[in-house]
Amino acid sequence: MVQITLPDGSKRDFPGPVTVAEVAASIGAGLAKAALAGKVDGKVVDTSFSISTNSALSIITAKDVEGLEVIRHSTAHLLAYAVKELFPDAQVTIGPVIEHGFFYDFSYKRPFTPEDLGAIEKKMAELAAKDEPVTRRVLPCDEAVALFLGMGEKYKAEIIASIPAGEDVSLYREGKFEDLCRGPHVPSTGKLKHFKLMKVAGAYWRGDHRNEMLQRIYGTAWASKEELQQHLTMLEEAEKRDHRKLGRELDLFHIDDHAPGLVFWHPKGWTLWQGVEQYMRQVYRDNGYQEVKGPQIIDKTLWEKTGHWEKYRENMFTTESEKREYALKPMNCPGHILIYKQGIKSYRDLPLRYGEFGQCHRNEPSGGLHGIMRVRGFTQDDGHIFCTEDQILDECVAYTALLQKVYQDFGFKNIIYKIATRPAQRIGSDEVWDKAEHALTESLRRSGCEFVVSPGEGAFYGPKIEYTLKDAIGRQWQCGTMQVDFSMPERLDAEYVGEDGARHRPVMLHRAIVGSMERFIGILIEESAGALPTWLAPVQVAVLNITDAQADYCREIAENLRKSLPNQELRVTTDLRNEKITYKIREHSMQKLPYILVAGDKEKAVGAVAVRARGNRDLGVMTLDAFVKIIAQDITHKSVV
Numbered sequence: 001m002v003q004i005t006l007p008d009g010s011k012r013d014f015p016g017p018v019t020v021a022e023v024a025a026s027i028g029a030g031l032a033k034a035a036l037a038g039k040v041d042g043k044v045v046d047t048s049f050s051i052s053t054n055s056a057l058s059i060i061t062a063k064d065v066e067g068l069e070v071i072r073h074s075t076a077h078l079l080a081y082a083v084k085e086l087f088p089d090a091q092v093t094i095g096p097v098i099e100h101g102f103f104y105d106f107s108y109k110r111p112f113t114p115e116d117l118g119a120i121e122k123k124m125a126e127l128a129a130k131d132e133p134v135t136r137r138v139l140p141c142d143e144a145v146a147l148f149l150g151m152g153e154k155y156k157a158e159i160i161a162s163i164p165a166g167e168d169v170s171l172y173r174e175g176k177f178e179d180l181c182r183g184p185h186v187p188s189t190g191k192l193k194h195f196k197l198m199k200v201a202g203a204y205w206r207g208d209h210r211n212e213m214l215q216r217i218y219g220t221a222w223a224s225k226e227e228l229q230q231h232l233t234m235l236e237e238a239e240k241r242d243h244r245k246l247g248r249e250l251d252l253f254h255i256d257d258h259a260p261g262l263v264f265w266h267p268k269g270w271t272l273w274q275g276v277e278q279y280m281r282q283v284y285r286d287n288g289y290q291e292v293k294g295p296q297i298i299d300k301t302l303w304e305k306t307g308h309w310e311k312y313r314e315n316m317f318t319t320e321s322e323k324r325e326y327a328l329k330p331m332n333c334p335g336h337i338l339i340y341k342q343g344i345k346s347y348r349d350l351p352l353r354y355g356e357f358g359q360c361h362r363n364e365p366s367g368g369l370h371g372i373m374r375v376r377g378f379t380q381d382d383g384h385i386f387c388t389e390d391q392i393l394d395e396c397v398a399y400t401a402l403l404q405k406v407y408q409d410f411g412f413k414n415i416i417y418k419i420a421t422r423p424a425q426r427i428g429s430d431e432v433w434d435k436a437e438h439a440l441t442e443s444l445r446r447s448g449c450e451f452v453v454s455p456g457e458g459a460f461y462g463p464k465i466e467y468t469l470k471d472a473i474g475r476q477w478q479c480g481t482m483q484v485d486f487s488m489p490e491r492l493d494a495e496y497v498g499e500d501g502a503r504h505r506p507v508m509l510h511r512a513i514v515g516s517m518e519r520f521i522g523i524l525i526e527e528s529a530g531a532l533p534t535w536l537a538p539v540q541v542a543v544l545n546i547t548d549a550q551a552d553y554c555r556e557i558a559e560n561l562r563k564s565l566p567n568q569e570l571r572v573t574t575d576l577r578n579e580k581i582t583y584k585i586r587e588h589s590m591q592k593l594p595y596i597l598v599a600g601d602k603e604k605a606v607g608a609v610a611v612r613a614r615g616n617r618d619l620g621v622m623t624l625d626a627f628v629k630i631i632a633q634d635i636t637h638k639s640v641v
Helices: 020-027 029-034 065-086 114-129 141-150 154-161 225-241 243-249 267-286 300-306 333-340 389-409 430-446 487-491 517-528 548-562 581-590 601-606 624-636
Strands: 002-005 011-014 037-040 043-045 055-060 101-107 134-140 168-174 177-180 194-204 213-222 253-255 263-265 297-299 318-321 324-328 352-361 377-387 415-420 451-454 464-470 476-485 507-516 541-545 572-575 595-599 608-613 617-623
Touching: 011 020, 020 029, 020 037, 020 055, 037 065, 043 065, 055 065, 065 101, 065 114, 065 168, 065 177, 065 194, 065 213, 114 194, 134 141, 141 154, 141 168, 154 177, 194 225, 213 225, 225 243, 225 517, 243 253, 243 517, 263 267, 267 352, 267 377, 267 389, 267 507, 267 517, 297 300, 300 324, 300 333, 300 487, 333 352, 333 377, 333 487, 333 507, 377 389, 377 517, 389 415, 389 430, 389 464, 389 476, 389 507, 415 430, 430 451, 430 464, 430 476, 476 487, 476 517, 487 507, 507 517, 541 548, 541 581, 548 572, 548 595, 548 601, 548 624, 572 581, 581 595, 595 601, 595 624, 601 608, 601 617, 608 624, 617 624
Parallel strands: 002 055, 415 451, 541 572, 541 595
Antiparallel strands: 002 011, 037 043, 037 055, 101 213, 134 168, 168 177, 194 213, 253 263, 297 324, 318 324, 352 377, 377 507, 415 464, 464 476, 476 507, 595 608, 608 617
16 A cells, blocks of 8 residues: 655555556546656656655646756757757767756767757657657666667767766657656656757867867747747847847947956946946945955965865966965955954954955856856955944844845846855854854844745855845846855954953955946846946937037037036037938937937027937927936936936
8 A cells, every 4th residue: 555645735545556647647637637747755756656655746747846847858858859860970968957948968070050950949849749758767887888889879878987887877768769867757748849949059078178069059948838938038138138239339348359258348338337336435435334455466375274275276367476376366355354454453343344346356167258247357346344243133234225225226126035044064153153044034034025045055154145136027136145254254363352351253244235346237238228327327418419500509518518417527428420410319329328419500599409318208498407407317316217
């Protein structure tokens, strides 16, 4: 007798071993048809899995997160099946699930073309329509190696050969195609209906540049036609917003092969950068931070003390001088501790808040670089708070409120909060971890924030809050952090004199609001589709003449505009070219300027301007003073329109 406990607590008895599919069928024909997999005592398995002991079972369908994972995993194998049907000489390697889809790497004698991609997708649809059963078998490693070598699949044989001797491996077959895989898979190919192949890219075998360059085919797969279409629409929108494309079109920055992973900022882009930096610098000043600046190159002995030399060495750029080894700093924290240690600190000095626009370098793999979103050289709005244990909670509450205000000013109102708690491998007592985790949790509760807990995802030295932005098209960007660190002050011997006259270790709170300045600016560009809010726009106003007769008048308007606001110079350009006014308006509109002012004879005669706002909005003819009031309000209130 086998007893199955279902998610609602009900129990079903079976006379002997029973498969997941049979349990689903016993509940109802609809569920049996919808079943993609099962979760037996917390483990996801095929519907053919036989349950022989009393177990808890959930039937997984396309509506479940695990179900979507199984669909994508199985679609990757369907892709490999189709490729082998069309290109028998191609060798298959690996095909994992990734965010929103999957990929599969192939070795083939020539590059796959866009036409090939279309043919492969068509073949996948044909194979899916056959609704071929997906079956599993288990072989000893040596037999599996021999099998794949006999098929000419040397990569699969190499993967299996690396598995410890004596272990069995599982293989899945659909039609004429059999692949190495842990599973689970959908019961038949007919369950795979809503997919699309996206692109082909290069990828080294096993991620090692010394190995063969393979061809990686990316695809996406979803539970329904509607979800697939929504995703494709989002991708289309994302392509329009691509910061790399907009960076070129708006003349903001470029990436050069002479400096991979580093950014060349153009005048307009640097103006945008300065807008963000000066805003954040004011945030520092308004919230009790003292701005500091540390060196970029530091002796390896410091990185040895912090643990970076041992655990992070391959990601650090290093150099040597006079027989001493140095590293470009990958982070600012150790430098701030060295600043903290200059002079004796008292409990009365705490909390002590340091802020730095600190330039860091990390040796990221070239394949992972992406415009200004993923770079090798970046600048952080980095801050560190040195405080007592009793001050952690108040500092975290204040920080969350500050972060919310900053994000709102940049146009982000949808924030996701996550607390990453203690990992298995950690340092420090449970008592200290309890206190740190309680402070972070309670700070979000006091701030009125709903949050999720990610058990075990904290750093080895302490827990953290992760603040994730959700942008206009639903994408998520993890930006802000608040980390509680008891370790680094200990490793670098930071102290303060307590009220009792004894020496104590401060707690170090690591915090960043925008995080990487480069990445955040990339997010801003994509969030706004290049139509940056007036207060950040590199050029805020363009003044255009209709004929040469208004040229001097337009110069006067521009000059008056620049000086019209106290303590701030408006960023104004003029376009006095002898071109049709419609052409000039269109050209500046393409640059996504917040405002375009046009002056002809009529406007000149009455001392006014015709005002056009972004989005082809005609605000009519008005005095310069009236326009200044409009743009001043935009800037003051950080308007995002």
